[in-house]
Amino acid sequence: MDLNEVGLGSGCDENFGEDSMSSGLTVELPPDWLKPMEEDEDNGAVGPKIPRKVRGAKVKRGRGRPRKPRNGITNAVDKWRTTSSAAKLNHPKKHQKAIIQSPNTTAQTDHSAQESPGASIPELKNPPRLTRASMLNADTSKRFVHSPSLKVGNVSVRTEPGQYTSELPLQLWLHPSLERISPSKIQSGGLPNLPEASCNGISEIFPRISECENCGTPFSIQKPGDKFCFKCRDKEEKNPSPANIVFKKAPKPKLKKEKADTAPDGAEEDEDDGLKKRNRRRCGQCPACLLDSDCGKCDFCIDKPKFGGVNKKRQKCRLRQCKFQSKFQFRRELIQRTTLANGITPNRKFKRQKKRLKRGRRKPWEKDYDDEEEEIGLSDEDDEELSYKVMGKKLDYSFKEENGVVYVEADIDADMPSVTEEDLYYNMSDSQDSSQVMDSAPSAPNVLPQLTDPISSVAMVEDMNQNGFLQIEMVRVGSPPTHFFGEALNAQQLVSGSQLEPTPVITQIFSLAATETESDRDLALMELFASLNQTVLPAHWIAVISRGPVIQLLQCSKLSNMADTVVQIQKGFFYQVSVQNQPLLLTHSIYSQHPIYMRRVEDVASLLLDLEGWSVCQGYPKLDMCLPWEPRMCVRAALCDLIIPKDQEHCGKCSQPVER
DNA sequence: GCCAACGTTGGC
DNA sequence: GCCAACGTTGGC
Ligand SMILES: [Zn+2]
Ligand SMILES: [Zn+2]
Numbered sequence: 001m002d003l004n005e006v007g008l009g010s011g012c013d014e015n016f017g018e019d020s021m022s023s024g025l026t027v028e029l030p031p032d033w034l035k036p037m038e039e040d041e042d043n044g045a046v047g048p049k050i051p052r053k054v055r056g057a058k059v060k061r062g063r064g065r066p067r068k069p070r071n072g073i074t075n076a077v078d079k080w081r082t083t084s085s086a087a088k089l090n091h092p093k094k095h096q097k098a099i100i101q102s103p104n105t106t107a108q109t110d111h112s113a114q115e116s117p118g119a120s121i122p123e124l125k126n127p128p129r130l131t132r133a134s135m136l137n138a139d140t141s142k143r144f145v146h147s148p149s150l151k152v153g154n155v156s157v158r159t160e161p162g163q164y165t166s167e168l169p170l171q172l173w174l175h176p177s178l179e180r181i182s183p184s185k186i187q188s189g190g191l192p193n194l195p196e197a198s199c200n201g202i203s204e205i206f207p208r209i210s211e212c213e214n215c216g217t218p219f220s221i222q223k224p225g226d227k228f229c230f231k232c233r234d235k236e237e238k239n240p241s242p243a244n245i246v247f248k249k250a251p252k253p254k255l256k257k258e259k260a261d262t263a264p265d266g267a268e269e270d271e272d273d274g275l276k277k278r279n280r281r282r283c284g285q286c287p288a289c290l291l292d293s294d295c296g297k298c299d300f301c302i303d304k305p306k307f308g309g310v311n312k313k314r315q316k317c318r319l320r321q322c323k324f325q326s327k328f329q330f331r332r333e334l335i336q337r338t339t340l341a342n343g344i345t346p347n348r349k350f351k352r353q354k355k356r357l358k359r360g361r362r363k364p365w366e367k368d369y370d371d372e373e374e375e376i377g378l379s380d381e382d383d384e385e386l387s388y389k390v391m392g393k394k395l396d397y398s399f400k401e402e403n404g405v406v407y408v409e410a411d412i413d414a415d416m417p418s419v420t421e422e423d424l425y426y427n428m429s430d431s432q433d434s435s436q437v438m439d440s441a442p443s444a445p446n447v448l449p450q451l452t453d454p455i456s457s458v459a460m461v462e463d464m465n466q467n468g469f470l471q472i473e474m475v476r477v478g479s480p481p482t483h484f485f486g487e488a489l490n491a492q493q494l495v496s497g498s499q500l501e502p503t504p505v506i507t508q509i510f511s512l513a514a515t516e517t518e519s520d521r522d523l524a525l526m527e528l529f530a531s532l533n534q535t536v537l538p539a540h541w542i543a544v545i546s547r548g549p550v551i552q553l554l555q556c557s558k559l560s561n562m563a564d565t566v567v568q569i570q571k572g573f574f575y576q577v578s579v580q581n582q583p584l585l586l587t588h589s590i591y592s593q594h595p596i597y598m599r600r601v602e603d604v605a606s607l608l609l610d611l612e613g614w615s616v617c618q619g620y621p622k623l624d625m626c627l628p629w630e631p632r633m634c635v636r637a638a639l640c641d642l643i644i645p646k647d648q649e650h651c652g653k654c655s656q657p658v659e660r
Numbered sequence: 661g662c663c664a665a666c667g668t669t670g671g672c
Numbered sequence: 673g674c675c676a677a678c679g680t681t682g683g684c
Binding site: 280281300304305306313314315316 | 675676677678679
Binding site: 311312313314 | 664665666667
């Protein structure tokens with residue numbers, strides 16, 4: 001799976017003239033300027049055994065083990081504010097060319113017509129190219145998997161068998177526990193290797209995380225029907241159930257490791273095995289897996305030759321350890337964050353959690369590396385205390401900003417007995433102090449009432465159901481990605497979960513003002529994402545995150561004027577509004593009414609609310625392109641405003657089109 | 661049983 | 673051939 005391919009807008013990149021559009025697939029890469037700096041050459045590799053000084057930290061994305069599959073799909077050109085929009089202004093030539101090649105063509109959008117369930121989409125002569133109707137606008141209703149027993153949680157996205165089309169709607173599938181899926185059906189149904197082979201990448205956005213039916217551990221669903229976490233799957237495979245029985249009530253598998261097990265036979269299995277092994281430690285979907293850059297500060301990073309380390313540990317950066325499948329997950333990450341925030345130098349952070357006199361496998365002739373520790377000046381007492389604070393107790397935290405200084409507020413529950421790493425992880429965002437609810441009614445743009453009653457979320461869910469929205473809207477808005485952040489997902493959890501328990505006092509505030517690294521920026525964005533998912537955003541907006549990382553805010557309701565609108569927030573909190581995949585010009589007045597950076601949930605919410613007050617320019621009819629029996633097509637002027645006041649039908653440029 | 665160390669290997 | 677980072681293992 002390649003999250004680079006997450007494409008939220010639908011289809012058309014013709015404005016940038018580089019996409020052949022043959023497939024109609026949407027491939028939207030995060031802009032290069034947002035990626036970690038690439039170092040193009042490797043100043044002579046040095047043997048791993050030789051400690052060396054830091055050779056500028058190289059950030060390289062194609063790392064060894066996990067394969068990051070590519071495909072031949074043409075990448076969309078940057079459409080980001082600072083690049084594309086600016087490019088439009090700065091490079092009129094290129095832009096002009098694009099316009100000539102492909103004017104912004106748009107189908108006359110008629111939401112009400114599309115909304116009617118029976119309405120079929122007329123066959124267009126060259127639909128993907130000419131219609132800019134986004135996937136969010138497409139008639140998706142038929143593709144949803146309906147189930148009488150809808151469970152609010154455990155929702156993920158997938159395409160139905162045989163439904164790999166260019167305009168993929170947001171689709172949901174119910175957790176397999178609710179649906180019987182036979183393996184043959186899956187295989188013949190053309191659901192190739194989800195998540196690896198997803199056509200437009202939309203399914204990558206939503207984590208397919210579920211709970212292992214055997215051990216309850218959260219895990220990433222690798223393919224439809226997965227019910228067990230990696231471990232249990234392994235065991236299951238070693239004692240496979242008869243082919244036709246799919247959901248056998250697994251008798252608590254004896255989880256004894258059987259060493260000399262059945263020898264794998266067949267190259268196919270080997271390959272499969274290899275692939276499985278490669279991906280064993282990464283789900284590819286969690287925030288950690290989405291991170292591209294090493295922090296350079298954790299113990300594993302410090303150990304890396306590129307950071308001047310001696311390459312003894314040879315592990316992936318702590319921050320990049322998968323939230324679900326890594327064996328090094330989380331505990332130390334928390335330590336790092338805390339200590340980072342605390343201003344303690346990175347070198348001190350990850351020294352032993354446990355005092356060990358000697359370490360395994362050291363060759364007798366090697367230097368005693370314990371000395372090294374003394375060089376650094378770390379006393380064990382320091383170390384243990386630091387670790388204890390974080391590890392032994394529940395820790396919630398949230399970012400706050402005040403006078404330009406960013407703080408981490410950590411809630412530490414002293415009564416909490418020692419918790420597992422998973423617990424820590426899942427408790428991370430349990431603190432509802434930072435959780436805010438916006439009423440779905442677009443009012444009071446800048447006031448975010450505190451979440452008081454979890455029921456309100458439930459009520460909202462029901463509301464939306466009654467209003468006839470799509471299934472996705474029956475999920476609490478903003479919830480899909482929150483699997484990662486441990487937010488309670490279904491109604492029951494909302495009621496019975498930690499929200500009802502008063503969260504302890506904020507006991508520590510750490511300043512983060514100092515140097516901001518690439519990974520800090522990643523984390524800050526993740527943090528915003530987490531906050532967004534603890535917030536009920538304005539009606540039917542959801543936040544998803546994709547590789548980069550990039551936060552994307554989508555309006556899920558086709559009834560909204562903003563159904564085709566996506567707000568994307570990048571590292572550094574730059575944001576961009578685009579309509580049907582086309583970025584608004586920087587000069588658009590909506591930008592002047594909001595902060596340049598979407599740092600805070602409030603800013604985002606306010607922007608979304610504001611957007612709801614606008615509508616999308618419908619362009620002007622392109623008569624010559626339409627044969628009488630074809631649907632009426634509209635095009636937009638080159639410099640179309642895209643978003644216009646609600647009472648207008650098209651923007652100034654489209655009402656007096658220059659072309660023709 | 662834990663984990664530092666390191667052999668190993670997929671991906672490039 | 674190099675590198676990232678996985679799985680394994682011996683010392684504790
Ligand atoms: Zn790191
Ligand atoms: Zn992951």
